[in-house]
Amino acid sequence: MSGYKRNIMITGGAGFIGSHVVRLFVDKYPEYRIVNLDKLTYAGNLANLKDVEDKPNYVFEKADICDFGKMQEIIRKYEIDGVIHLAAESHVDRSIRDPFTFARTNVMGTLSLLQAAKVCWEEDLKGYDGKLFYHISTDEVYGALQFDGKLFTEETHYQPHSPYSASKASSDHFVRAFHDTYGMPVVVTNCSNNYGPYQFPEKLIPLFINNIRHKKPLPVYGKGENVRDWLYVEDHARAIDLIFHKGKIAETYNIGGFNEWRNIDLIKVIIRTVDRLLGNPEGTSEHLITYVTDRKGHDLRYAIDSTKLKTELGWEPSLQFEEGIEKTVRWYLDNQEWMDNVTSGDYQRYYDEMYKNR
Numbered sequence: 001m002s003g004y005k006r007n008i009m010i011t012g013g014a015g016f017i018g019s020h021v022v023r024l025f026v027d028k029y030p031e032y033r034i035v036n037l038d039k040l041t042y043a044g045n046l047a048n049l050k051d052v053e054d055k056p057n058y059v060f061e062k063a064d065i066c067d068f069g070k071m072q073e074i075i076r077k078y079e080i081d082g083v084i085h086l087a088a089e090s091h092v093d094r095s096i097r098d099p100f101t102f103a104r105t106n107v108m109g110t111l112s113l114l115q116a117a118k119v120c121w122e123e124d125l126k127g128y129d130g131k132l133f134y135h136i137s138t139d140e141v142y143g144a145l146q147f148d149g150k151l152f153t154e155e156t157h158y159q160p161h162s163p164y165s166a167s168k169a170s171s172d173h174f175v176r177a178f179h180d181t182y183g184m185p186v187v188v189t190n191c192s193n194n195y196g197p198y199q200f201p202e203k204l205i206p207l208f209i210n211n212i213r214h215k216k217p218l219p220v221y222g223k224g225e226n227v228r229d230w231l232y233v234e235d236h237a238r239a240i241d242l243i244f245h246k247g248k249i250a251e252t253y254n255i256g257g258f259n260e261w262r263n264i265d266l267i268k269v270i271i272r273t274v275d276r277l278l279g280n281p282e283g284t285s286e287h288l289i290t291y292v293t294d295r296k297g298h299d300l301r302y303a304i305d306s307t308k309l310k311t312e313l314g315w316e317p318s319l320q321f322e323e324g325i326e327k328t329v330r331w332y333l334d335n336q337e338w339m340d341n342v343t344s345g346d347y348q349r350y351y352d353e354m355y356k357n358r
């Protein structure tokens with residue numbers, strides 16, 4: 001017996017959202033042991049967790065979720081009773097260039113993790129009692145909305161368009177199939193676009209903040225008219241905490257901020273905020289906006305209806321968008337060293353060396 005009340009494995013904990021979830025759980029639940037399992041791909045960075053790495057209830061395991069044997073070993077070693085699964089390839093543009101990696105990690109990796117949990121939990125004396133496999137997914141599995149005010153609900157049919165969303169949709173189906181077939185306790189959440197500290201600067205918001213700072217062009221896909229629904233990452237982490245503890249088994253919950261923005265409008269807010277915080281006169285960086293060829297199959301609009309989560313579990317976003325963007329821009333401007341390490345790839349060379357012989 002580990003002596004901990006719960007032993008929770010968070011996959012992808014060195015990534016953007018995962019690092020916020022790990023931090024929240026490690027700090028809020030000293031009675032839980034939190035095992036952060038991450039392969040440390042280009043998107044994983046242990047510098048995101050500097051403030052928790054010495055906590056006694058935190059453990060890091062560098063491993064690939066596709067390694068079925070290793071997943072069983074880790075689940076047994078730490079007596080894992082809860083999995084919060086965030087590890088994934090997460091960038092749409094990369095999925096268009098290299099769909100195989102997405103199928104491997106997002107589909108086969110999730111299946112490997114599910115099967116490892118199944119094998120280990122079924123051999124446990126208590127079986128599935130007290131266990132939970134919580135799968136983190138995206139609103140992109142629902143496809144694209146028109147400009148008609150409709151929102152994605154938990155009943156919306158899956159219609160993924162990009163290799164990324166197709167791979168996430170497939171993994172969601174496997175998770176639900178493990179409940180329906182084997183009785184595994186699962187829960188799935190589909191969240192809208194997240195923003196905040198520690199996001200890899202290939203995604204719109206950190207990329208643009210960094211480019212403005214370096215006076216580099218801001219590549220706006222197409223006409224900049226696509227709409228995304230933005231949620232501050234710590235609000236997502238709070239929702240995950242709530243659903244992990246209070247969500248109903250086999251349910252799906254949508255998570256979103258009722259906060260839709262046309263890309264071009266959002267970009268102008270970012271430009272204004274960065275210029276203001278850098279002490280530049282308003283409008284200084286607007287000329288950096290550069291319209292470029294549209295993303296292939298670019299989904300027009302995403303918008304999440306998170307009424308169910310509000311009504312059943314009482315969750316609401318805590319931050320207004322203006323406040324969230326201000327905090328986010330400030331964080332990236334104050335953490336240039338983090339940004340420089342990430343953009344130069346230095347962090348990867350450092351951790352590759354550190355884990356080379358393990």
Ligand code: NAD
Nearest residue numbers: 012014015016017039040041043044064065087088193194
């Ligand atoms: P991210 O790319 O920042 O982080 C992914 C993490 O997974 C990295 O630390 C990476 O090293 C790790 N990883 C990748 N492949 C792995 C493998 N084979 N084995 C072990 N670890 C591996 O992603 P993110 O933006 O933090 O997204 C986390 C999860 O949330 C993903 O499942 C994503 O689909 C989902 N999601 C993201 C958003 C968003 O706006 N970012 C919105 C909704 C849902």
Ligand code: TYD
Nearest residue numbers: 092193202203204205219220221226228263
């Ligand atoms: P992104 O952050 O990649 O998230 P997602 O594709 O998962 O929604 O992109 C957000 C929106 O911004 C999306 O409509 C594509 C657009 N975009 C650009 O216009 N330029 C860019 O350089 C990037 C990365 C995204």
